Amino acid sequence: MVKIASVKELLLNRYQISETFAEISGFLITVSIMGMISILGYVFLKKFVLPGIARHIEGNKLKWDDFLLKRKVFEKAAKLIPLFVLYLGAPLLGFWEQGIKRATSILILIIIANIAGCLLEVIDDIYSTTEVSKEKPIKGFLQVIKITVYVLVAISIIASLMGTNPFVLLSGIGALAAVFSFIFKDTILGLVAGVLLSVNDMLRIGDWIEMPNYGANGDVLEITMNTVKVKNFDLTITTVPAYALISDSFKNWRGIKESGGRRIMRSILIDLNSIKLCSHTDLQTYQRIDLIKDFLQSKIIETNNDDSKMITNAGVYRAYLEAYLKNHPQINKNILHIVRQLQPTEHGLPIEIYAFTKDIDWVNYENIQAEVFEHVIAAVNRFDLRVFQNPSGHDLRNKIIADKKEISAKEY
Structure with missing residues (x-):
């Protein structure tokens, strides 16, 4: 691929234009070429590769890969191709190399975090098809992992914008632990409650629970890191904070099924x-x-x-x-x-x-x-x-x- 300097020299020698205009024109031409390559690569993947993958997945007998299509993992991964092209082609942009690399690396991190979140949802979807998922839900744990990934990506992005090492920035976050513990108090309490509920087998999906203080009297639909969703017998939905199930008392009617x-x-x-x-x-x-x-x-x-x-x-x-x-x-x-x-x-x-x-x-x-x-x-x-x-x-x-x-x- 032709560098900006080469395009600039060509314009100066052949068309006798000003140096500033030649530099801007060289930049735009080089970026346009890289953009065209990126767009053509993405369109090729979108129109030919991804449909072929979808047909292959729909045609086989496996079930777990269907969730990859459902969560659009391949579509999100395809967005990385044009960004990688821009990142690898950044050295051709001369003065703009560092800025382009920084911008594309940030976008790549965001998309990778998004893909990681989708993969965690795929894991939860696959796990939910098993019988053990009703007794030991893992959605809360996966949400913790997802938040951890997002936090690490956010730290990496901030470090990239500041031009510093992420580990140096991470060490400074320790001083903000008190602030984070105050801001994310409900999340932390919910995480602890979710672990206790799961480890002690206090609650399962499908259990009939009764919690008058929160107007809950029905079957548990979903257990997440922060909340427990209950479908009441009048067909209304009640959302109960997970930590409330630990701090307050509730009645679980699971025993009538087991007995x-x-x-x-x-x-x-x-x-x-x-x-x-x-x-x-x-x-x-x-x-x-x-x-x-x-x-x-x-x-x-x-x-x-x-x-x-x-x-x-x-x-x-x-x-x-x-x-x-x-x-x-x-x-x-x-x-x-x-x-x-x-x-x-x-x-x-x-x-x-x-x-x-x-x-x-x-x-x-x-x-x-x-x-x-x-x-x-x-x-x-x-x-x-x-x-x-x-x-x-x-x-x-x-x-x-x-x-x-x-x-x-x-x-x-």
Whole structure:
């Protein structure tokens, strides 16, 4: 390639123009030639080489290289070619050599940093296709690497503009550590939180978490260095700071998936006035119920021998509920299930069902729970018990009507 000096001498000797105009013209001609070569090289890559690479990648059976196309790694790498041409051709520009080299080196560093960031995203894309990615996400770590690369490139660019050694500039940054720690406080806290969450296996993608302080109640979509993205059950998205998951408490419902059961814990209030000791007649009546037939036979024998062991209708009802849960096909028998009494209150005697369903799907779980308690409530009358319920308008109306009928009957 012809140097500027050669072009300048040619113009001076042949066209007899001024030296200044010849120098400017020589510079423009040399730069134009280099620019044409750079542009032609880039166009050749863009029109012929890159489409050929894309066809090859789309035609093979490999999956990981598809992400290179998705992130446009090859397109970004192609931009380096014209810059390398300008950098290598800089010595031909004479006085402008250092300026051209400095400018092109800065642009090359920026593009390389961009390519490095894309490659890190490709790594995350490939890793996300594996099952282990849900348990051990690496997006936060890759973001740290990306930031580190960008910081190093920024330091190199500043050093290039200042004309100094990057290591000298880097040593001076130590004095600014306090400032950076203040500016990037959330980033540093998020990094530490991300490491703790991952190492301690506190959170995974797909976990159902509940964090009322931040309005989060749903499945984890994404775990990054600074934030955790949660898709709530009302289809809204909540973004929670990563460090908040360490500094505050949150509930992770992953255990219901791992244990294979989802808890039912509800109570039914029994009217205390309906509880009574069972007579032999009552026990024989209840004995017709298959689920507690064997239980009542043993109780009848016990009460025949010892009146102090007489059982109440509430006790028979509890035994019935225990047998009902034991025979229910959707109740997990491998996890604790009990029917217990709680402290009596002015609202009656609470009888609590504590059990776990086999199906942990929310919709199915709610259907099973509803089915169980509909049966629990409906079965109360079979044992001469009443469910406690505050008087309603309907009850008051019936009471008034009954009182009027009673008064009318007395008057008659």
